[in-house]
Amino acid sequence: MGDNRLLRPSDFEQARQRIGDLVHRTPLLSCRTLSHRVGGDLQFKAELFQKTGSFKIRGVFNRLLTLSAEERSRGLVSISAGNHAAALAYGASAVGSQATIVMPATAVASKIAATRDYGGEVILTGEGLLETCRQVERERDLVFVHPFDDLRIMAGHGTLGLELAEDLRDLALLIVPVGGGGLIGGAATALKLIRPDVRVVGVEPEGADAMTRSLAQGKPVHLDTLNTIADGLAAPFVGAHNLAHVDEFVDEVVTVSDRQICEATRALLFHAKLAVEPSGAAGLAALFSGGVKLPSSGSTCCVISGGNIDRNVLCRIV
Numbered sequence: 144m145g146d147n148r149l150l151r152p153s154d155f156e157q158a159r160q161r162i163g164d165l166v167h168r169t170p171l172l173s174c175r176t177l178s179h180r181v182g183g184d185l186q187f188k189a190e191l192f193q194k195t196g197s198f199k200i201r202g203v204f205n206r207l208l209t210l211s212a213e214e215r216s217r218g219l220v221s222i223s224a225g226n227h228a229a230a231l232a233y234g235a236s237a238v239g240s241q242a243t244i245v246m247p248a249t250a251v252a253s254k255i256a257a258t259r260d261y262g263g264e265v266i267l268t269g270e271g272l273l274e275t276c277r278q279v280e281r282e283r284d285l286v287f288v289h290p291f292d293d294l295r296i297m298a299g300h301g302t303l304g305l306e307l308a309e310d311l312r313d314l315a316l317l318i319v320p321v322g323g324g325g326l327i328g329g330a331a332t333a334l335k336l337i338r339p340d341v342r343v344v345g346v347e348p349e350g351a352d353a354m355t356r357s358l359a360q361g362k363p364v365h366l367d368t369l370n371t372i373a374d375g376l377a378a379p380f381v382g383a384h385n386l387a388h389v390d391e392f393v394d395e396v397v398t399v400s401d402r403q404i405c406e407a408t409r410a411l412l413f414h415a416k417l418a419v420e421p422s423g424a425a426g427l428a429a430l431f432s433g434g435v436k437l438p439s440s441g442s443t444c445c446v447i448s449g450g451n452i453d454r455n456v457l458c459r460i461v
Contacts, residue, residue: 147383147384147387148294149332149387149388149391150294150297150298150301150329150332150333150388151336152333152336152337154294154298154301155298155301155302155304155305155329155332155333155336156305157298158201158205158295158298158299158301158302159302159305161204161205161208161209162201162204162205162208162299162302165194165200165204165237166193166194166200166201166204166302167192167193167194168306169188169189169190169192169193169303169306170189170192171186171187171188171189171310171311171444172186172187172189172415172417173185173186173187174187174414174415176414176415177410177411177414177415177427180410180431181427181430181431181437181443182437183437183438183442183443184313184441184442184443185430185437185442185443185444185445186311186442186443186444186445187411187415187417187444187445187446187447188303188306188307188444188445188446188447189417189447190303190423190446190447190448190449191417191418191419191420191423191447191448191449191450191451192450193449194230194233195226195229195230195233195257195261195451196226196229196257196449196450196451197226197229197230197375197448197449197450197451198226198300198303198326198446198448198449199226199227199229199230199231199290199449200230200233200234201299201300201302201303202230202291202293202295202296202297202298202299202300202325202329203227203230203231203233203234203288203296203299204234204237204299205295205296205298205299205302206288206293206295206296206299207219207234207235207237207238207240207288208238209295210238210240210286214286215238215239215240215286216240217284217285217286218235218240218241218242218243218283218285218286219231219235219240219241219242219243219285219286219287219288220242220243220244220245220276220279220280220283220285220286220287220288221242221243221244221245221276221287221288221289221290222244222245222246222272222273222275222276222290223244223245223246223258223290224246224247224250224251224254224374224375224377225246225250225251225254225255225257225258225374225375225451226254226375226448226449226451227244227290227291228244228246228254228255228258228263228265229254229257229258229261229263229451231244231263231288232244232258232259232261232262232263233261233262235262235263236261236262241262241264242262242263242264242288243263243264243265243266243279243283243285244258244263244264244265244266245266245268245272245275245276245279246258246265246266246267246268246272247267247268247269247272248267248268248269249269250267250374251374251451251453251456252453252455253451253453253454254374254451254453255267257451266279289382290323290325291322291323291324291325291326291328291378291381291382291385292323292324292325292381292382292383292384292385293325293382293384294384296325296329297325297328297329297332297384297385297388298329299329300325300326300328300329300330301329301330301332301333302333303326303329303330303333303446304329304330304331304332304333304334304335304337305333305334305337307330307334307444308333308334308337308338311442311444313440313441313442314338314341314441314442314443314444315340315341315342315438315440315441315442315443316341316342316343316344316435316437316438316441316442316443316444317330317331317334317341317342317343317344317443317444317446318343318344318345318346318426318429318430318435318443318444318445318446319331319343319344319345319346319426319446319448320345320346320347320373320375320376320422320423320425320426320446320448321345321346321347321354321376321389321396321425322347322351322375322376322377322378322422323353323378323380323381323382323385324354324378324381324382324385324386324388324389325382325385326446326448327343327345327385327389327393328384328385328387328388328389328392328393329388330343330446331343331345331388331389331392331393332388332391332392335392342394342395342438343392343393343394344393344394344395344396344397344429344435345389345393345395345396345397346396346397346398346399346425346426346428346429346434346435347376347396347397347398347399347425348371348372348373348376348377348398348399348400348401348404348425349371349398349399349400349401350369350370350371350377350401351366351369351370351371351373351376351377351378351379352366352398353365353366353378353379353380353381354381354385354386354389354396355396355398357380357381357386358386358389358390358396362386363380363381363382363383363386364380364381365379365380366379366380367379371401371404371421372401372404372405372421372456372459372460373401373404373420373421373422373424373425374420374421374422375420375421375422375423375448375449375451376422376425395435397429397434397435398434399425399428399429399432399434400432401421403428403429403431403432404421404424404425404428405421405460406428406431407424407425407426407427407428407431408420408421408423408424408452408460409460409461410424410427410431411423411424411427411447412461417447417450418450418452418457419447419449419450419452420449420450420451420452420456421452421456421460422448422449423446423447423448423449423450424447425448426445426446426447427445430443430445
């Protein structure tokens with residue numbers, strides 16, 4: 144899959160067969176109080192209950208299971224603020240490999256600890272993550288696993304879209320958090336190829352709006368500064384593969400403020416009893432802000448992308 148084509152239905156079906164029982168088929172949950180507040184039937188795709196606490200393991204397993212035995216034996220390397228790091232460390236251990244992840248020095252402490260607990264080596268840096276990662280890749284002859292700009296990663300994430308198409312027959316609107324674009328690119332494509340009538344909206348923080356800017360300019364845009372409490376969505380750029388799929392299959396991308404994200408995080412905790420990380424609350428934040436309108440009929444689903452919230456962040460929010 145080294146080409147520039149768009150993903151096909153067969154890519155998602157093969158990904159589902161490949162990762163099989165290695166990942167959870169996460170539940171759909173509802174909350175009457177939150178449905179009443181937004182004025183419609185609201186469902187949550189609970190990826191916070193996925194292995195390693197986020198959707199990331201879907202794409203990671205699909206990528207790792209397409210590597211050769213020789214590639215796995217060399218070891219893996221990547222960049223991440225947290226959730227991809229944990230997933231890659233977990234996945235590498237599961238397939239008999241070793242993962243090294245370059246993380247920002249400002250990464251959430253609990254996500255660094257989780258990555259190490261899963262068996263990953265963490266390299267913290269205050270410099271450019273990708274540049275440091277590529278240097279480690281060359282020096283150690285490791286295999287680079289991109290956190291989002293990879294068709295196999297996206298195909299793995301697309302299995303979430305397949306589950307939604309089967310489990311929520313009256314789905315009219317899907318709202319997905321946006322970081323680098325791997326989740327929304329994969330999930331939107333898989334879903335739209337089956338249910339083209341479903342509206343798909345992406346949500347990213349105002350302080351990390353790489354996808355919004357990239358769509359406006361028609362090419363990946365790199366952000367020099369990031370400023371958001373939603374660390375899982377703080378990607379400094381989106382990938383070319385991700386941008387192409389979002390441009391083709393996503394109806395709209397909107398932004399929300401950190402204040403709105405915190406409000407939605409509190410609401411999910413106190414009303415739905417779901418301890419989500421700020422990134423996972425972005426979809427509900429868009430509904431609360433009025434930036435996304437509910438359909439006149441059918442269900443709306445927000446993807447809760449992860450639940451790896453740091454206790455210090457939680458204390459700040461609540």
